Amino acid sequence: MAKYKLEYIWLDGYEPVRNLRSKTQLKDYDSFPTVADLPDWGFDGSSTKQAPGGSSDCVLKPVAVYPDSTRKNGALVMCEVYNADGTPHASNDRATILDDPDAWFGFEQEYFLYQDGRPLGFPENGYPAPQGPYYTGVGFKNVGDIARQIVEEHLDICLDAGINHEGINAEVAKGQWEFQIFGKGSKVAADQIWVARYILNRLCEKYGIDVEYHCKPLGATDWNGSGMHANFSTKHLREVGGEAYFLALMAQFEKNCMEHIAVYGPDNHMRLTGLHETQSIDKFSWGIADRGASIRVPHSFKKNGWKGYLEDRRPNSQGNPYQIASRILKTISEVAK
Incomplete structure (x- = not known):
């Protein structure tokens, strides 16, 4: 033993x-x-x-x-x-959520790496060069020397753990990165996001670096905030779909707009301003390949007969994936097939 x-x-x-x-x-x-x-x-x-x-x-x-x-x-x-009496604790966001192994979720987790109270690569005073070269950037001046090492090491630890990563990349702001995780079922997908966050936090301890998940850590500036876009599909969306069903689904998402916002992460009003490829927090819209919409509809979805997956761009980087996935499923369940 x-x-x-x-x-x-x-x-x-x-x-x-x-x-x-x-x-x-x-x-x-x-x-x-x-x-x-x-x-x-x-x-x-x-x-x-x-x-x-x-x-x-x-x-x-x-x-x-x-x-x-x-x-x-x-x-x-x-x-x-x-x-102690065997009932789920009030803070237990997992125990009672809606779940369905045929509901697939892909979360795009954005985050900042911080050192000495500022994003990694930022000068001690002021800001680096404006956004532009950092997204999917290559080279020391764009991504530095430590960040990619952390990101690659995090990826390997997660893969060793069996966590289903689907991609990594440098993001729009300097010091900002993203990883993507796919899972079948609300609980499976959300468990893997939480464990991946844990692994990243723990890994960064040895580098003297913190992970900042706040959705707008640089406040009211032109520097990007961080989201956790939720890509989702159900068996019906993948295999049946149809324009009428899709439009009914979008109508229900619009009806439930504020219920979604309530669980999509705190301080989202700082991020969902209608600028920087976001829809305003108090509005709902969908669009084909529209990164400024609440729900982005991939070209492939329409081409395939309104079937496939959809992307909810409103959840933010601090969002609780248990609540996010459950809220999406609840809305879908309210639409007649």
């Missing part, structure tokens, strides 16, 4: 953005453990805004496990938080 290092990962009770937390448990196993092999584990909820000090016990229930190539016999264990 080998002693495995089990890193239990969960989301705390902070609002409006959950923080990632983790701690290590060691257990003996003959081989890499499955979720069913992993025990529940307690923690002090009074230190994570999840319980009062007089009754602080909370429970971690493993829901997904991934190999951790950064540690000998390492495992990353994504958990839900439960109360």
Whole structure:
């Protein structure tokens, strides 16, 4: 038997953005453990805004496990938080969401790398050269020397873990990057985003760099904000579709516009201004290949008989993927087929 290092990962009770937390448990196993092999584990909820000090016990229930190539016999264990009585904790955004293995999600996670309180590559005072050469940029003056090393190392750790990355690239602002993850089912896709975020945060510790997920960290400037565009499809959208169904779906998205915005990440009013390829936060629109629309419709979707996938461009980089995927599915479920 080998002693495995089990890193239990969960989301705390902070609002409006959950923080990632983790701690290590060691257990003996003959081989890499499955979720069913992993025990529940307690923690002090009074230190994570999840319980009062007089009754602080909370429970971690493993829901997904991934190999951790950064540690000998390492495992990353994504958990839900439960109360001591066995009910889901109020901060548990995963336990009760809508899920469907035939609903596919692709999240485009943008983020900034920060050092000494400013984006990586920014001068100590002022700003670098304007945006333009940084998106998918190459060369030291555009991406620096540390960022790509971090991004590539993060990609390899995630791939070793079995997380389904589909791409990486430098983004529009200096110090800004993106990774894309695809998963089948709300919970699978969202679990992988959270674990990928965890891996990135932990990796950056050794470089003395922070990951900034705020959707507009540079405030009211012309520098880009960060999104987490949600590409989605259902079995019906992929196999049946049709213009009438699509138009009914878009009508329902418009009707539910503010319900979506409510779970698409805090401070989105700073990012969804109607400028920089965004639709205004209080409006809804869709368009063929329109990056300024709420929902971007790929050319392939229309060419294939209004079938395939759609891209919701409103979720931001701090958004909770559990809530985002569930809200999208709820709207889809309200449309007659």
